[in-house]
Amino acid sequence: MSSINTPTDELTQDDAVDRSLLLERPRQLHIARWITAGIVLFLVFVVAHSLITNPRFEWDVVFGWFASERLFTGLLRTLQLTIISMVVGIVIGVALALARLSKNIVVAAVASFFIWLFRGVPVFVQLLFWGFIAAIYPRIIIGVPFGPEFFSVDANTLITPFLAAILGLGLNEGAYMSEIVRAGLISVHRGQTEAANALGMRNLTVLRRIVLPQAMKIIIPPTGNQTxxxxxxxxxVSVLAFPELLYSAQLVYSANFKTIPLLIAASLWYLLMTSILSIGQYFIERHYNRGSGRPVPKWDRERVINAFRIRNRTQETSK
Structure with a gap:
């Protein structure tokens, strides 16, 4: 006689399969994680052992110069360049982003050309151009073309290494920031702008009170990365002989020939400042991402679905 499977038997078999899937995959992942962790720890040990036991690193020289006044002064100049260049880049970026979104085709075309030029030329080359600007324009003249001159100054006197660094870094950063700002602006639904205009709000007011507050969620995280x-x-900027952090280290090791220790000391300062900025970026991103919600991983989602399916079938069977 042929056996007849009852609905209860089918549910029991399905539940057994679901339970086996729930137990088998975590066990495989658990073993793979332990193996991966062991390999990574071994590699970390090998690298750390090499760093500690290799006398050529000269860690006493590294930490001796790490807290030196010359490197600390170079660090302050580096932070000064970073802040000023980012401010210049953000201001130029906002202006270029608005220009690219303008309905005036001439303004939009000029802004697009600026972005194309400064994004296409390496920043190192731009710094060299600004550093040798006197070879192209020996004197900086402001006046009416083919007419009187209102202002004239020697290019080498006006474009100091510091100003050349600001121009090179700031203008290049402005081209990249313009795309970040533009992405944030176009992420805001156009219907909100149209609704605000219908209520009689001016374009500047709409931008300041409606568009920018929502666009900041898109603008802020990549701006932190750019910083x-x-x-x-x-x-x-060391190519311009401006004594920022790296060039200060170069001046020291050119005198005492401790090249590797001085480079390591400068790198430690860069790592420290980058870590501080990364922590600040984390809190800023968390502030602007409030309420966004985190997507559930695929495996967690499957496990939850299977668990609910087992519970529902168990409840139906008990009834």
């Missing part, structure tokens, strides 16, 4: 990147990009 961290700017801190490290300032090391390129």
């Amino acid at each position: 961290i990147s700017m801190l490290k990009t300032t090391s390129l």
Whole structure:
């Protein structure tokens, strides 16, 4: 005689399969995690052992110069360059983003050309151009073309290494910030702007009170990344002989020939400042991402669905 499976038997078999799936996959993941952790810890031990036991690193020299006045002064100049260049870049970026979104085709085209130029040329090359600007324009003249001159100054006197660094870093950063700001502005639904205009609000008021507060959620995180990147990009200013952190270290090891220890000391300062900025970026991102919600991982989602399915079937069977 053929056996007849009752609905209760089918539910019991399905529940057994679901339970086996729930137990088998975590066990496999658990073993794989332990193996991966062991390999990673072994590699970390090998690297740490090499760093500690290799006498050529000269850690006593590293920490001796790490807290020196010359490197600390260079660090302050690096932070100064970072802050000023980011402020210049943000101001230029906002202006270019608004210009690109303008209905005036000439304004939008000029802004697009500026972004194309300064994003396409490496920042190192831009710094060199500003550093040797006197070779192109020996004198900076302000006046009417083919007419009287209102202001004239020697280019080398006006464009100091510090100003050349600000121009090179700030203008390059402005091109990248413009795309970040533009992405944030276009992320706000156009219907909100149209509704505000219908209520009689001016475009500037709409931008300040409606568009920008919502766009900041998109703008702030990449701006934090750009700030961290700017801190490290300032090391390129050493080509202009401006005594920021890296160039200060170069001046020291050119005299005492302790190249590797001085580079490590400068790197430690960069790592420290980058860590502080990263912590600040984390809290700013958390502030602007409030209420966004975190997506549930795929495996957790499957496990929850299976658990609810087992519970529902158990409840139906008991009835």
